[in-house]
Amino acid sequence: MMTFLNAYDPLFELALFNILLAFSQYIVLRAGVFSLGTAAFAAVGSYTAAIIVTKCGLPPWLGLAVASALGTAAGTIVAIPLARLRGVFQALATLALVQIVLSITLNWVNVTDGALGINGIPKTIGFVGWLCVVAVLTYLMSAISRSSVGRAFDVIREDETVAVSLGISVQKHHLIAFTLSGAIAGLAGALHAYSSYSITPNEYGFNMVVIALAMVVLGGRVSVWGPIVGAVALTGLPELLRGFQEYRMVVQGALLLLSITYLPHGVADTLISAITRKRIAVESAKAEVVTV
């Protein structure tokens, strides 16, 4: 068991990193915000964490805290102007943000070491550390989704007009969603910097936007299980398809295409709603028997 764990340690850490990214993407999509900014926030967190340890020589826990704080701040700052835009335009603006951050990390060579990326970051986070963070965040996510904020997110996603008529402020909740997304992605980026020895700008480009989106679309964007299922599936898939290494992207693209077409609510949400429906059917059958 231990050898198995050791051999696949990087893969597990990648899966856990992907779960955090998926959470960051999930929380905005759940609120009906079409933000693609996760990659940008993750880059902010990652670079902050790496610079604090390698260039300033400060301890990693401080790096984690500052990175999460900066991620949160980035999310909030972006949210204030973007909360008034609608779907497609939010997507475009956040995509532009990803490009701007990428451009800065590539060209601000004094601070970010340019295209080479920052290397020689001491590894301070292991598998257990990752697991703890993901467990805590999963709990927080499910707590949020059962709170009034989570319910408000659901209403806004389904129909903004209804949300407004119920007295739910769309802008305020979009702000909350953006902020949470930034915080989670900032933390995820920082953890990634502390567990992978080096970071490069191109990790946080369009590819990460696509993978974060794919995980949530495949998994589902209502239940907390959605991003987890999506992240695990999309991390494991390349390992299963190792023989078809060249066609990995084709499979990923086709999967995205097929899942949005035939399973528009994602694997987890479709399963959960099927189970719920069945349980309701059984319960109502029982109730009928009793009344007769």
Added chain:
Amino acid sequence: MLMQQILNGVVVGSVYGLFALGFTLIFGVNHIMNLAHGSVFMLGAFAGLYSVIVFDAPFPVVLLIGGMAGGFVSVVLDLVAFRPLRRHGSLEFSSMISSIGANLVLLSLAQQLTATRVMRFPFDTFPIIVFNFLGLRIQLLQLVIIGVVVLTVVGLLYYLYRTSFGRQIRAVAFSEHTSKLLGINPTAINFQVFFLSGALAGIAGVLIGIVFNSVHFMMGEPLLLRAFVVIVLGGLGSIPGALISGLLIGIIQTLTVAYLSAELADAVVFSLLFLVLLIRPTGLFRGAGAVSRVTRR
């Protein structure tokens, strides 16, 4: 020097405009974002390139083949990625996702087919003739590109505003439901729109391929990202906006590369997109009517 850079900017910008026009056409009619438009562009360029390599086709034929190939790919894209989605609602979100998926598939197929090589047009595809005019160095190719773009745009505008087909397209763009009542078949219109848009992308692909003399599987992505800036600046769905801001972005980019640095060009262009969305999200050339589609009340 400044005039020379502006001229170069106009040439590149007119091709950006052509590319963005196809993108904005689909958005204007179907209200969806086709994120696979960059792949259509790339495949159009490849079709043009292979027609030169294999058949030694002359320039006008290369353009035609590039355009046809782009149109064909775009129609297939509509059939595979967008049509199945129309059954269930929330097209805005799902069409973006499915076109990202289709884009990945097309990209990696092209990567496999070309073995990740950067390919070039043969040396004598287009004769290099340079004119000197008022101190400017103008290549024949640059003049031809501007000519091709102008011709294509005039043709498109004629089609959209002076023919019965164009009237049908505009009717569907206004309201698909109403146009159905008037006996217009939206399915047929969608075919036309996707073909036109793909053809514009294909022609733009051939032109960019010849100007920069490189054709490779990733060439679509930077152009698609530029097209976002172009259409947001011009107002999503607006045809004159796409053309004018295409030129503008081309000029701004060339000037940034010439006077600041090549690396900064991206940052400048995307900051511009961000700024426009903050200050005037309906685009610089759009009236107040579009406000409700862009922002919340």
